[in-house]
Every structure is written in C-alpha cells, then in structure tokens.
Amino acid sequence: MEGTYLLFGGITLSYVMIQLEYMLRIIAAGLLGFLIGSERKNRNKSAGIRTHAIVAIGSSLMMVVSKYGFSDIPASDGARIAAQVVSGVGFLGAGVIFVRNNLVNGLTTAAGIWATAGVGLALGAGQYIVGILSAVLIIVMQTLTHRISYFAQVASCGCLRMTIAQKNGAVKNMEEFLEKEKVEIASVKINKNKKDEIKLEFEVIYPPGFDKGALLSKLAEENTVMAVSE
Template structure:
C-alpha cells in the first residue's frame, strides 16, 4: 500500500468522522426532547451513510464499468425502514414522525459528507437544527391542543398516583398514555403522555402538582 493510498483513505476517514459529528449535533437536540432516537442513533446513521457512500464511490474502482449510484441509492430506502420503526400510533394519534424524518435527513447529511460535499452537509445540519428548534416553538395562537410528556417521581403507594389523576382531570387534561416503573428506593417513576389545552399555564400546573408531599419531582419534556 503506497503512501498516497494511505493518505487518501485517511481523508475518507475524516469524512466519516465529520458525518458522525453532524449526526451527534442533530441527535443532541432530539435527546433534549426525550425522543426515542437520540445522539447514538443519529450518529450511527450519519457515519453509516457516509461509509456506504464512500464504498459506493471508491470501493469498485477496480471494476471497468460500474454504477456508483446503485449502492448509495439503497441508503434512502434502507433508512426509511429504520424511520418507520420510530413512528407510533397511540389512541388515534401519531408520534415520532419528526424524529423519523430527522433520521432520514441525517442519512442525507452522511451521504453528502461521504461524497466530499462538506459545505452541503454542514449547511444541511444547521438547517435541520433550525427547523427542529425554531419551528418547534409556538409563534402563533392556535386552537389546537398540544401533546406533552410529563415525568413524575412519587413515593411508593397509590396516593401520589390518585392525586396526579385528580389534578389532571381538574385542568381538563386528557391522558393518552401512561407508564409506571417501580424503583428499589421505594419510589415510582411515571411517564404520562397528555393532551393539554393551549390556554393552560403549565408552570402553575407543575407547581400545584409539587404541593403534594408524595410527589417528589415533576418535569415536562420541554
């Protein structure tokens, strides 16, 4: 193996590293929103797409005639199946579409950097973050209720659970899904997916929930 060959493969490795970093950046935003696919998933998708793109471009250079796009084209459809596994349908509502779309777009970032289009990959990363962060905020008043995730830690027993249900019902908050896990330190962790009215003051709601001693902590996914 010549020095030029080693140098060239070193440059290709830098492409994979750059794609991995961009994937981590996108995944970090998803992790902060407690989504199913976070830093590791996005990083692996990005570096994997970059690796496959590099193989597609340079892995068959010893073949006289080959279609460099054939292998790379399968990334788009392959990542589509991965994204489909993140989409959930619960109580006639769909969740995970944004994360699935983000994974699909992250694979495009990896393909761009793998092809040597660094500027395209970095700019796409920034644009995805802008869409995920800026567009997530509510700039306009809407009559549509909002879907949120609330996370509780309560003392072991039914009192805290009953109090949570009572307060949510009082504020006309619809519970669409609930998960409970009993911990060794005699506490129960509760994840509640709810639909809340737009006019609801969430800070006041959280403060009211914390007034009960059996509720040790409460936070929203925002």
C-alpha cells in the same frame, strides 16, 4: 514521483492519503449526526445522540464504499448502494413512529433520522459545504420550531380520571362538558363501584396549547365531580 512512495505491502503514500480523506468524511458526518442528535436528546426523544451519530456514520460509510469501493470495475454503478440507504433508513425511522388515540408521534424524529442519513451521504460523497449547511439547517429548524410558541404547540393525548355523583345523564353531561372545552374524547371507561358514584376514565386529545391545569380546576368546581386527576 511525489505520492508514489511505497510504504509497505505495495501501499503508496497517495493511497493512504486518499483513505484518510475518506475517513475524514466519515468522522465529519459522525460529528454532524452527534449535533443533530443532541437537539433530539434535549427534547427527550427516543432517538438521540447515538442513533443520529451512527446513522450519519453508516450513511457516509455506505456512500464512500458505493462511490469508491468498486472503482476497479469499469461498469460499476456508484449510486446503487447509496440509493438503498435512503429507503433502508426509512425502516429505522418507522421504529420511532407510533399512533395513540389517533395522534401520530415520532414523525419529526423519524424525519430527522432520514435527513441525517442524507447528511452522511453528502459527507461521504465529499460534499462538505452541502452536508454541513444541511446539518445546520436541520438543527436550526428543529430548535426554532420548539422555541416559537406558534410552531411548538401541538395536539397532545392524555387521560382524565374522575369520580362523579351518580345521577341521570351524569356521564352524558360530563362528555358534553369536555366537548364544550374543545377536548376530544377518544374513549371512555365507566365503572360503577357504589350506588352513589361513578368512576370514569377518559382517553382524550387536547388541542394545541391547551391549559390542562385550568380544565382540572373547572372540573373540581363542578358539583357532580367528587374527585378528578390526570
């Protein structure tokens, strides 16, 4: 009968075709992960092409093994391995999230890794249309939100270093100046090297879309500011 031709070791042609179908799913998942990772790489993110591609390939592989690897066991649960991928990838995503000056960075990349795992699971389950369209949606969403200024503008952290003339209330006046410019001060270091000057180092949080160049120009025009840099 068709599909029952023996090749070697008792392996039939139909078995080989099924295995090639599974491999096609894994390859397709890897390509989609590659595309999602390319967008992240272009944004200079820590998790780029290789990370997303491997996550997609691994997730697809886990789904194939979970769904079809235990078909010889009647009471097997095809979802038990795939379910662990969802939580397991969360630990990988946590590695790209860090907090600095009360700002959380890497959340979008972590969410992208988690979503890429979902794409891999969909391809591994044979849900080609769902997996491909989900990958396209992820790429389009990440691309558009960076190109549209309203979505692209986010708060950012930085460091302001300046030397000011030592006068009564000079540090307080400088803090008030930054607060007036809507710049949040996370921490400040004060160093008095000479009698007539004070060196300040501010860890600051800039509001979304803030013009840092304009701030430096304003600071340079202040009479008490002798030098300023970022």
